[in-house]
Amino acid sequence: MTPPVVLTVAGSDSGAGAGIQADLKVFAALGVYGTSVLTAVTAQNTREVRAVFGVPAEMVTAQLRTLTEDLPPVAVKTGMLGDAEVADAVAGAARAGLLPNLVVDPVLVSTSGARLGVVEAIERLLPYALVATPNRAEAAAILGRTVSGTDEMAEAARQLAAGGPRYVVVTGGDVDGSGLATGGGEAFGGAVDALCTGTEVRLLRRPWVPTRNSHGTGCSFSAAIAARLALGDQVPDAVAFAKEYVTRALLGARTWSLGSGHGPLDHFRWSDAAPGGGGSASSSGSGSSRGSGPSSTGR
Ligand SMILES: Nc1ncnc2c1ncn2[C@@H]1O[C@H](COP(=O)(O)OP(=O)(O)OP(=O)(O)O)[C@@H](O)[C@H]1O
Ligand SMILES: Cc1ncc(CO)c(N)n1
Numbered sequence: 001m002t003p004p005v006v007l008t009v010a011g012s013d014s015g016a017g018a019g020i021q022a023d024l025k026v027f028a029a030l031g032v033y034g035t036s037v038l039t040a041v042t043a044q045n046t047r048e049v050r051a052v053f054g055v056p057a058e059m060v061t062a063q064l065r066t067l068t069e070d071l072p073p074v075a076v077k078t079g080m081l082g083d084a085e086v087a088d089a090v091a092g093a094a095r096a097g098l099l100p101n102l103v104v105d106p107v108l109v110s111t112s113g114a115r116l117g118v119v120e121a122i123e124r125l126l127p128y129a130l131v132a133t134p135n136r137a138e139a140a141a142i143l144g145r146t147v148s149g150t151d152e153m154a155e156a157a158r159q160l161a162a163g164g165p166r167y168v169v170v171t172g173g174d175v176d177g178s179g180l181a182t183g184g185g186e187a188f189g190g191a192v193d194a195l196c197t198g199t200e201v202r203l204l205r206r207p208w209v210p211t212r213n214s215h216g217t218g219c220s221f222s223a224a225i226a227a228r229l230a231l232g233d234q235v236p237d238a239v240a241f242a243k244e245y246v247t248r249a250l251l252g253a254r255t256w257s258l259g260s261g262h263g264p265l266d267h268f269r270w271s272d273a274a275p276g277g278g279g280s281a282s283s284s285g286s287g288s289s290r291g292s293g294p295s296s297t298g299r
Pocket of ligand 1: 172210215221246
């Protein structure tokens, strides 16, 4: 059995909750061969991003060329890009056809509030995206207006899809500064995302998981979409799978204590094996076999 190759182009999170490290965990959990091109190194833990060191654009290009010559990916996701030169380097590879099934997660700000990207960089890559996955704040920054309720999320998804990516998911998982269970998701009666397929907008709704351990939800969501695309899913199915996967990974992480800030997700369903583990929570509605994913969501 040869697994499909999937690539993440993103920054390193030393705390391994987000960025490259989260993406590689998702790829492993979903049974694809993960490769990585680093755009930045962050000094980061569950509480803060203390320092960011950008990888020069020429080095990003060198990684992309070297990798794709030998291990061409079937699907790709991008996360933190850093500056516009790096975004140009990635856009150049996309233009050359080296980045098929491209999922762009327009990372701008970390959960802890640190700036990780600029709108100008994201705008250079969006035209090449098959799928874009901005959260509400990112969609607002790109469009230059606020995006609050589900109607505005749907409208933002539609507007962004008209300007480049074939599919856009505006996610509603953002949590306010105080962290615990105070996020927009609760106010909406669940974790709601708006998927624009080009022709229509669907609201994807799953139960809101009240936990501080939500570091890297966006990274994991976009990585799971790329993994499922590589395994042959159509985009709406890949998105539905990814939503279920993240819900399940949040549920599994509810009771663990890794760091004193926003801890990581339970990517590998370890909580299923723990006594009274979080993975079987009925509200998830997901399957329970280890390593496998759900077959449907509440679309
Ligand atoms: N507490 C939660 N409970 C349930 N689902 C959640 C929760 N937090 C996020 N999600 C879901 O996770 C997915 C990722 O969305 P989110 O809006 O968190 O991305 P993000 O803000 O880009 O993440 P990050 O903080 O990693 O940058 C979405 O499907 C969202 O609805
Ligand atoms: C490296 C990196 N990428 C993305 C995010 C967004 O969560 C983060 N905190 N760190």
